[in-house]
Amino acid sequence: MSASRVRPAVEADAPAICEIGNEGIEDRLATLETELRTPQERTRWLEGRGPRHPVVVAEDGGRVVAWGSLNPFSPRDAYRHVADFSIYVARSHRGKGVGKVLLARLVELAREHGYHKMVLSAFPFNPAGMALYEKLGFRTVGIYKEQGLLDGRWVDTIVMEKLL
Ligand SMILES: CC(C)(COP(=O)(O)OP(=O)(O)OC[C@H]1O[C@@H](n2cnc3c(N)ncnc32)[C@H](O)[C@@H]1OP(=O)(O)O)[C@@H](O)C(=O)NCCC(=O)NCCS
Numbered sequence: 444m445s446a447s448r449v450r451p452a453v454e455a456d457a458p459a460i461c462e463i464g465n466e467g468i469e470d471r472l473a474t475l476e477t478e479l480r481t482p483q484e485r486t487r488w489l490e491g492r493g494p495r496h497p498v499v500v501a502e503d504g505g506r507v508v509a510w511g512s513l514n515p516f517s518p519r520d521a522y523r524h525v526a527d528f529s530i531y532v533a534r535s536h537r538g539k540g541v542g543k544v545l546l547a548r549l550v551e552l553a554r555e556h557g558y559h560k561m562v563l564s565a566f567p568f569n570p571a572g573m574a575l576y577e578k579l580g581f582r583t584v585g586i587y588k589e590q591g592l593l594d595g596r597w598v599d600t601i602v603m604e605k606l607l
Contacts, residue, residue, distance in 0.1 A: 449548045452498040452510060457485040459507035460500070467531045472569045475591040475600070495556050501532075501545050508536040511545045513553055516562060524559035530575075542575045550579065553607055560606045567601040581605045 452460065461482045467473035468480075492498055492512070501509040509532040516525040528549050532541045553561050565572050567586060581603040589597035 449499050449501045449545060452489060452500045454486060454489060456500050456507055456510070457489055458482040460489070460498070460510045461485040463507070463510060463531045463533045466534050470534075471593060472566060473531065473572070475593060475598075477593070497552055497556075499545065499548055499552070501541050503536060503541070508533045509541045509545050511549050513549060513556070513558075513561075524557070526553050526556075526558045526561050528553075528561055528563060537571060542571070543578065546575060546579050550605070550607070558607055560604055562602065562604045564600050564602050567599055573601075576603050579605070 461480050461484075464485070465479045468476050468478075489498060496513050496515060498510060498512040500507045501511075509530070511530040512528060514527040514529060516522050516527045528546075530542060530546055530549070532545070550561065561581075562584075563576065563581065565576070567573065582605070584602040584604055587600045587602070590600040591598050
């Protein structure tokens with residue numbers, strides 16, 4: 444991903460973040476979410492982020508092609524050193540190294556913010572996601588069998604972690 448850069452998200456990125464996230468929801472490979480977001484909802488979501496929960500975007504030729512975020516794992520104080528994260532690359536830009544650059548930046552940011560570990564929950568049948576997380580040093584904690592009901596079918600979810 445040579446002609447691109449990763450930078451903090453700003454309010455004007457909400458429509459692109461919305462569109463890219465909705466592609467991920469529609470593809471049924473990324474999340475148990477099924478309701479599409481709106482740019483207005485994503486604007487409010489961006490406004491509500493605290494300093495320890497940044498959102499970053501990757502640009503290619505001036506266009507936002509991916510976004511990622513560090514999310515609270517749990518509101519309980521004991522979990523304050525654990526970051527959950529999200530990562531979504533536009534369909535048009537998948538498989539070109541964008542996800543790797545973005546996740547490397549999220550790992551860097553998590554370290555800068557003093558987190559002790561990063562965790563994720565994903566679908567084990569998402570080959571790009573599995574390859575990306577393993578490449579970046581995440582290990583499998585375990586698999587929840589039939590954890591979600593998606594379009595009338597039970598789906599497993601995989602839990603992974605990386606100590607920072
Ligand atoms: C999952 C996702 C974030 C990965 O980002 P990406 O930009 O497509 O992945 P990259 O091109 O950076 O590839 C990362 C590694 O995974 C491998 N990979 C990418 N796509 C792959 C695929 N479909 N099958 C197998 N391996 C794949 C790459 O070869 C690369 O490894 P390498 O460095 O050894 O070559 C992206 O595809 C995406 O946003 N998908 C839809 C939403 C989603 O699934 N989000 C994750 C939710 S858990």
